[in-house]
Amino acid sequence: MKWLRFRVKTTVEAEDIVISTLYDIGLEGAQIEDKVPLTALEKEQMFVDILPETEEDDGVAYLSFFVEDLSKKEELLKDIKNELDDLRSFNIDIGEGTVTVTETEDIDWINNWKKYFHQFTIEDVLVIPSWEEVKEEDKGKFILHIDPGTAFGTGAHETTQLCIRELRKYVTPQTRLLDVGTGSGILAVLSLMFGAEKAVGTDLDPCAVDAVRDNMEQNGIPDEKFKLLIGNIITEKQVQDEVGYECYDIVVANILADVLVPLTPVIVNQLKHGGVYITSGIIEGKEKIVIEAMEKAGLTVKEVNSQGEWRSVTAVRE
Secondary structure: OEEEEEEEEEEOOOHHHHHHHHHOOOOOOOEEEOOOOOOHHHHHHOOOOOOOOOOOOOOEEEEEEEEOOHHHHHHHHHHHHHHHHHHHHOOOOOOOOEEEEEEEEOOOOOOHHHHHOOOEEEOOEEEEOOOOOOOHHHOOOEEEEOOOOOOOOOOOOHHHHHHHHHHHHHOOOOOEEEEEOOOOOHHHHHHHHHOOOEEEEEEOOOHHHHHHHHHHHHOOOOHHHEEEEEOOOOOOHHHHHHHOOOOEEEEEEEOOHHHHHHHHHHHOOOEEEEEEEEEEEEEOOOHHHHHHHHHHOOEEEEEEEEEOOEEEEEEEEO
């Protein structure tokens, strides 16, 4: 199926008013493209392997609207231009206000990303998505079935692999694990498959609930083994209380250095004495601020590992 795409060039400041105005003529679900930097809160809420790179904000924004009925092309184009002219008549700066119209093929936005994720191995672990089959020669391997979903990592990133190698060293049958920024649940699920007794995960994104549930089911993890909490453990006392204090043998956090710094003095209270704190998501050069935060919180740094330009720092609460 083909769709009409109406793309309006405007300004960042005029985004909301242009969207609201065109909504009145039946155009909904605007796709926004601009170069506005992420706020500190947005960065904190992005528990991802790596932040997107953006160019310097130039104040320009592009708004795209998709229409299924191709016969409405001329009618809608005329209506859009009239609405933009009306905004100008009220001395509203909408920038160029130019409109381009193209036809685009129907895209399955939810599943299109799957073509980029294929099975791979981390040491002796085969990571495989549900839409691929285990090859005959791989059936004897340690197999992790993972569907990351559109919002979370796959485990292919270096930061996740660094964590997995550390978890393999420290997980025992007695391990109680806390996974901060759990996302798809890959680290917690894999730890349970390595033999951990129980895992708790925290994440800011409610989408993690479905992703974690699916990956638990695919790997045969019973509900009582893994509990997921939605909330900010750094700032929310209720989340800290529900997670519990001094009860975890391992805390793992694959986030970003700038989040690990405020997280560390909080999370040290969740660790048992003798507990291991595994961190990753640290770009080369930023491991120093993470180490400083750990030492300031009374932790003893045991290892700094690297893969590519990424670093993992592991510490212990004495």
